[in-house]
Amino acid sequence: MGPNVSSFPPSAADHPLPDGPQAALLGCLIGLSRATEGNEHKVTPDMDLLVLEALAAGLAETDSIRPEDLITRAKEAKRQLIPLCYDCASPCGRNNDYDFSGFPNQPEEKLLPKVRLLQALQASALRTWSSVKNYESTPSPAYMDLVYMILYAIGRDDWGPAELQPILERSNTL
Template sequence: MQGEKVISALIGLTGAVANNGKTEHTDQVVREAVLQLSDSSREAELVEKIHTEKHRIAPDCATCTHPCGNTSDYEIEKLRQAEKSVQDKKEEMLLAMKQYLSESETVPETVYRGIAYLGYDLEPESYEEIITELQMSCR
């Protein structure tokens, strides 16, 4: 999957958002990161932006001595170990997010939920719900 480090960081950012809310910059950081997932030359820069935003949202998490894992970057190896049908649906969901964000300046809750879903091995139908919501919003 392209942009694995960015995806890993985005999953951690969505955990911070779920627990603490967004700043005025969060949507733009998420939008830029999702749209640039395939640009490997920007991967380190995007991860840095995501981490900076995550630390704005949840500053104590950066120095926590007993991290709970809610805002940690996702262990991308878990993504690689998922069943092929789940990996395919996650790829399809990422494409739907990119398509939506390429046509809209707003970042809806559906995108944040989709990013969070990337961190779980759910039934393929769960990913399909996000895909459908995004596709319906593009029309």
């Protein structure tokens, strides 16, 4: 069982927020999670492992994978899910990568749950990625569905506490 989100400190200001290449990588993963909606049948185990590796990369001090390399791989995975979107003459933006520049400017009641979700997700991804790398396990489809849901929720600037609370509760199962 994962960390209880209520055990995290009460202020988002107490936590470092993603910036630089790590923010770009997380934004790309959010874009990938958006692309999975309606395309669940196209998601491959390799895509799932890429997401776990990328989420863990920011926490694993021994990994030598550069965020830029993971971004390239994530963008290619997204292209596999939604190839027609890349050739669209009138892109709708639905599958765009998330821009973290405005993330810290959200009201605290939106920011804090998202920071808690991100922390729980990254900690869980690091544990899961370590098991996968050591051939000890593979992530279940239900686990990966929750990973994609959390990434999607973090990227929804219009979601407030009412929309985020059920996802926070589910994140306790990570």
